[in-house]
Amino acid sequence: MEILKQDIKLSVRKLYKNFDGKDVLKHLSFDVKEGEFLSVLGPSGCGKTTLLRILIGLESQNSGEILLDGKDISNLRPNERGMGIIFQNYALFPNMTVFENVEYALKLNPEVKPRSKEIATATLEQIGMMEHCDKKPSQLSGGQQQRVAIARTLALNPKVILLDEPISALDVTNREIMKRELKEIQRKFNSTMIFITHEQEEAFYLSDRIMVMSEGNIEQLDTPRNIYEHPANQYIKDFVIAHLDQKLASLEKCTGRGSHEK
Numbered sequence: 001m002e003i004l005k006q007d008i009k010l011s012v013r014k015l016y017k018n019f020d021g022k023d024v025l026k027h028l029s030f031d032v033k034e035g036e037f038l039s040v041l042g043p044s045g046c047g048k049t050t051l052l053r054i055l056i057g058l059e060s061q062n063s064g065e066i067l068l069d070g071k072d073i074s075n076l077r078p079n080e081r082g083m084g085i086i087f088q089n090y091a092l093f094p095n096m097t098v099f100e101n102v103e104y105a106l107k108l109n110p111e112v113k114p115r116s117k118e119i120a121t122a123t124l125e126q127i128g129m130m131e132h133c134d135k136k137p138s139q140l141s142g143g144q145q146q147r148v149a150i151a152r153t154l155a156l157n158p159k160v161i162l163l164d165e166p167i168s169a170l171d172v173t174n175r176e177i178m179k180r181e182l183k184e185i186q187r188k189f190n191s192t193m194i195f196i197t198h199e200q201e202e203a204f205y206l207s208d209r210i211m212v213m214s215e216g217n218i219e220q221l222d223t224p225r226n227i228y229e230h231p232a233n234q235y236i237k238d239f240v241i242a243h244l245d246q247k248l249a250s251l252e253k254c255t256g257r258g259s260h261e262k
């Protein structure tokens with residue numbers, strides 16, 4: 001799928017990382033479009049987290065470039081990159097209320113500080129958490145805590161939001177709810193999101209495009225439909241398609257519906 005140059009938000013060029021003599025990212029190149037939800041899908045150890053940590057600046061690459069809105073940010077500090085990150089464990093401040101958690105980083109920025117209350121209120125309202133604004137994180141469900149973590153990131157209006165397996169820590173019911181909410185939030189805020197996951201269904205449900213990785217390489221980068229209909233190689237057939245078909249078959253078995261009835 002071709003991307004027009006003016007649509008590119010983030011551009012990664014020949015990103016290479018070596019840990020203790022092992023090539024963990026093998027010269028990855030890819031673009032992310034403005035407003036796109038891109039999933040990075042791969043098994044444990046394929047380099048997903050390393051990629052995310054390099055993008056946000058928590059880890060440095062051995063070589064390669066990261067361009068955001070055409071500007072080279074490869075060597076900037078994390079807080080200078082204009083990106084936000086949402087971790088699996090939410091990382092909320094336990095002693096602060098929901099409102100204080102969202103307002104905290106806004107107050108640290110002199111430019112937005114005067115409007116910190118207004119921005120925190122608007123974001124919490126949009127995300128449906130204003131009614132819980134005086135609660136501490138421990139008084140919230142896992143899904144609600146995750147929503148606060150998302151509100152805290154969105155309030156800072158980052159150019160790109162990175163999500164490190166944000167759904168995996170939730171129980172099955174909350175995971176389904178969060179999946180739907182995440183998609184809604186992304187549409188509402190028109191955010192550019194890069195979502196790390198090892199769950200095939202999650203990636204297929206949420207993404208505009210999926211980047212499938214194995215052992216530091218990109219195996220395929222395309223829309224869910226194109227990947228399903230035109231798997232690039234045997235790895236995609238085994239790791240992605242076979243898994244999805246298996247899930248579909250067990251779903252049909254549970255509901256008593258055959259594939260011809262779809």
Ligand SMILES: Nc1ncnc2c1ncn2[C@@H]1O[C@H](COP(=O)(O)OP(=O)(O)OP(=O)(O)O)[C@@H](O)[C@H]1O
Pocket residue numbers: 019020024042043044045046047048049050051198
């Ligand atoms: N700080 C580090 N020092 C040495 N090796 C590391 C370091 N961080 C990651 N690695 C190695 O790099 C490889 C990729 O790890 P990474 O965490 O990026 O994979 P992943 O796809 O995110 O896996 P998971 O889903 O289990 O988190 C692994 O072999 C891992 O052991």
